[in-house]
Amino acid sequence: MYWDAEMECMPREELDQLKLRRLKETVFRVYAFVPHYRDKMDAAGIKPYDIQTLEDIKYLPFTTKQDLRDNYPFGLFAVPMSDVVRIHSSSGTTGKPTVVGYTKKDLYTWTELMARALTCAGATRHSMIQNAYGYGLFTGGLGVHYGAERICASVIPSSGGNTKRQVMLMQDFGTTLITCTPSYALYMYEVMQEMGISPRDLKLKAGIFGAEPWTESMRRDIEARLGIDAYDIYGLSEIIGPGVAIECPQKKGLHLFEDHFMPEIIDPGSGEVLPPGAEGELVITTLTKEALPVIRYRTRDLTSLDYQGCSCGRSHVRMHKVMGRSDDMIIIRGVNVFPSMVESVLLSIPGVEPHYLLIVDRVGTLDELEVWVxxxxxVFSDQVKKLEELGKLIRKELEGTLGIGVKVRLVEPRSIERSEGKAKRIIDRRKL
Amino acid sequence: MVKQISIFLENKAGRLASVTRVLGEAGINIRALSIADTSDFGVLRLIVNEPSLAYRILNEAGFTVSETEVMAVRIPDSPGGLAGVLEVMAGAGVNIEYLYAFIGTTSEDALVIFKVEDVEEAARVFAERDVQFLDAEEVYAL
Structure with missing residues (x-):
């Protein structure tokens, strides 16, 4: 089912023409109205009319989170504040928050995109959607909310937190679709267990999970435990919020809405554009945003792009499930380690829970990685020998996948902090 | 068979105290206990008067708990008493995974908790060789 068949299934050639026209407009607009972009383009010796084909985008300078911070709060806006009708902001866990703005048309676009995304995941006007993304400055809550209202579904704006109440609402209101982070979905399952509620007795059919990278094995886990279809949604506030890309029922990549966003994959080290199919960092240029157009934004998310047609009928490119973040990556003794790799290994061992924490420390001059499971x-046994064997098995599997020595520490259930938003997976104690 | 409650504990201050506090508040009496530990974690093994209740409340309190079948064997409380029973078991090829002594005793006998690989086989050997072991109810009521 499509929300906007004309756009979502547009033939490739037509779609590329549309993208090029919108790209040119965007470049002219930022050059004219945003000093930051004009200065950067001038410094690189690029004028707006140098962009004649889609490939020419590679001549434009990148935009990073730091650029947004340097222009805090509104320096990158391309419209006067009188045209800005909404402001959102990132959590700012790693410094000054990044601030994003929307015109009335931007909000319309965003709502339409979320309507597409929800429809793609099977939601209709008959759905009861419980939106457990946080409402407020974070884009997740309101983004999903307006999309869900657009398709005339019934929306429960439960926001994040108060997990027992979430479960109660789910049960009493007959929620059919839940939206939250994947780690929170697993936590809700634990709380259901505690409350003696079986997910099978609920009306829950599907979940749309995003805002943090999660693996294919975690999907299987969520689907088996909650008895639902789990869809991955992708978005980031700097681009628009949730609704940049969504999985269709094929679950073979997320359709990225190319009529509004132009994706590229680059080598995160050299910044060079990589060919289709190659794995690297996702870079996005907005094609229709008015308040905050963004040129070649470095998402830090690692993925690949697949331009082959999809059996669902949508023509838009599919991005692979995000495999990790280039800034989530920890380098231990010269080896790149992603939390997602650890998660895959843990979930491949029967009975092991996907609740884990990576502790990196420097002992003397050597980095050490300890994984708490x-x-x-x-998997519990009354025999210490068997538990030690389990620890050894996990260690061996992790070392095989990561290629470095690992210490495994078995910890008590619930001793690793549960998150109602994005899960914290790494504690880096190294003082570099 | 006698049910032993096993609990996973991290080597952290206060963990053992919190298990015993939870049990104490539920009015559960500990009859025997042993701890097997490594540098990071330990397994606490308990014989209590009400194992099913203990299992449930520990589980609700968020501990990782399991129930294991063990045997409570009556052993003459005199030099060579334990050796005699162990020799019987070794002779019959009954593998022992671990054992620990009971806190309270009955009259002149000592009680030892055995975790064996094959409970039925051990019971058969004990019956044949006149080694006494207690029913679950007898143990819980001690």
């Missing part, structure tokens, strides 16, 4: 009843 919770011991569930499924």
């Amino acid at each position: 919770e011991v569930s009843e499924k």
